[in-house]
Amino acid sequence: MSGPTSEYEIMSRAMQELLEEKGVITAEQVRRRMEQFDEEFPARGSRVIAHAWADPAFRKRLLEDGKAACAEWGLDLEAERLIAVENTPEVHNVIVCTLCSCYPRALLGMPPTWYKSENYRKRVVREPRAVLKEFGTVLPGHVTVRVHDSNADMRYVVVPMRPACTDGWSEEQLAEILTRDTLVGVTLPQARAP
Amino acid sequence: MARFEAGGAVRVKRAFPRGHCRTPYYIRGKQGVIERVCGAFPNPEELAYGFDGEPKRVLYRVRFPQSEVWPDYSGPRQDLIELEIYEHWLEPA
Numbered sequence: 001m002s003g004p005t006s007e008y009e010i011m012s013r014a015m016q017e018l019l020e021e022k023g024v025i026t027a028e029q030v031r032r033r034m035e036q037f038d039e040e041f042p043a044r045g046s047r048v049i050a051h052a053w054a055d056p057a058f059r060k061r062l063l064e065d066g067k068a069a070c071a072e073w074g075l076d077l078e079a080e081r082l083i084a085v086e087n088t089p090e091v092h093n094v095i096v097c098t099l100c101s102c103y104p105r106a107l108l109g110m111p112p113t114w115y116k117s118e119n120y121r122k123r124v125v126r127e128p129r130a131v132l133k134e135f136g137t138v139l140p141g142h143v144t145v146r147v148h149d150s151n152a153d154m155r156y157v158v159v160p161m162r163p164a165c166t167d168g169w170s171e172e173q174l175a176e177i178l179t180r181d182t183l184v185g186v187t188l189p190q191a192r193a194p
Numbered sequence: 195m196a197r198f199e200a201g202g203a204v205r206v207k208r209a210f211p212r213g214h215c216r217t218p219y220y221i222r223g224k225q226g227v228i229e230r231v232c233g234a235f236p237n238p239e240e241l242a243y244g245f246d247g248e249p250k251r252v253l254y255r256v257r258f259p260q261s262e263v264w265p266d267y268s269g270p271r272q273d274l275i276e277l278e279i280y281e282h283w284l285e286p287a
Contacts, residue, residue: 081232083255098218125220129269144272147260152216152278153235153253 042109043175044075045157045183050174052084053162066157070107077106085148086159087185092143093158094132094185096124097150104155108180115184125149135186157183163191196252197281202228204256205287206279214242217283225287226258229276237280252281 019025048070052059062069066082082104085093097103098121103111114120124131128145132138139145148156160182166174181187198204208223216238231254236247260273267273 098220099216125275126264127268128273141270144274145260145269146273147275149218149221149275149277151218152238152280154232154255154278 037105037110041106042180045104045107046175046178048073048075048107049159049178049183050171052159053174054171059159080104080106080155081153082107082157083154084157084159087161090144091146092139092185093146093148094124094128095148095150095156095158096121098125099151102150102155104157107157108183112180132186135181137187158185160189163189166191196231198228198254198284200228200230203287204228204284207283207285213239215239217279220263221277224258224263226256229255229257232278254279254281254284
């Protein structure tokens, strides 16, 4: 970080110091939490969706109640209520939060910079196909583009279509092509035959 | 008890109250259809100021055709946008 310390940063540090002083949290807990957001959470989304690709019954439960399906699979999404939305040959889903940067953090970690940018937030609701094209995603005219503004209490994850040439792949292999951007809906999983 | 059910036609109120709310400007006054009932949640307009958010408000997913939201929308007519709208922002259409 460079430049002068922002007012929010000072406030957040002061708050942390006070909470530590009063014994509400420890510095170790804060460090562990940041580690989870950086290292543990980002991989969860790919694993869950890979499992949904491999297990149709789980996929069905995930689409019905995202949080409950994750809990059953051993993933605690904490306070997040999750709606999984399914891409089909007729429908493509893409997620945004126009008001701030709501994002399924317990599943995907911290949102990328572009997701929080005004450019993305303003434009993907108004000209989604142009924005998707900038990500290299061009959809045929007969496909319905369904934009989800994550503007209140729910969080969203896209279940992309599984590429045909991935038959017989392990869930670990499937998870590798389920990148963060495919789960937000700005790109499509790319698979080459192994 | 939810006032609206899935499939019901609704219009978002065209209102401009002061203070924090979760209803984006671009959707106010627009007509859509309830996609699902999400359940009741503490009211964010109260939570934002340190109140307890009671009484809880029912939250809906509302689906709008893009062509309704943006009269100059240039994509295909079937394209959709969906948002979460609290019950007190909705009226029957």
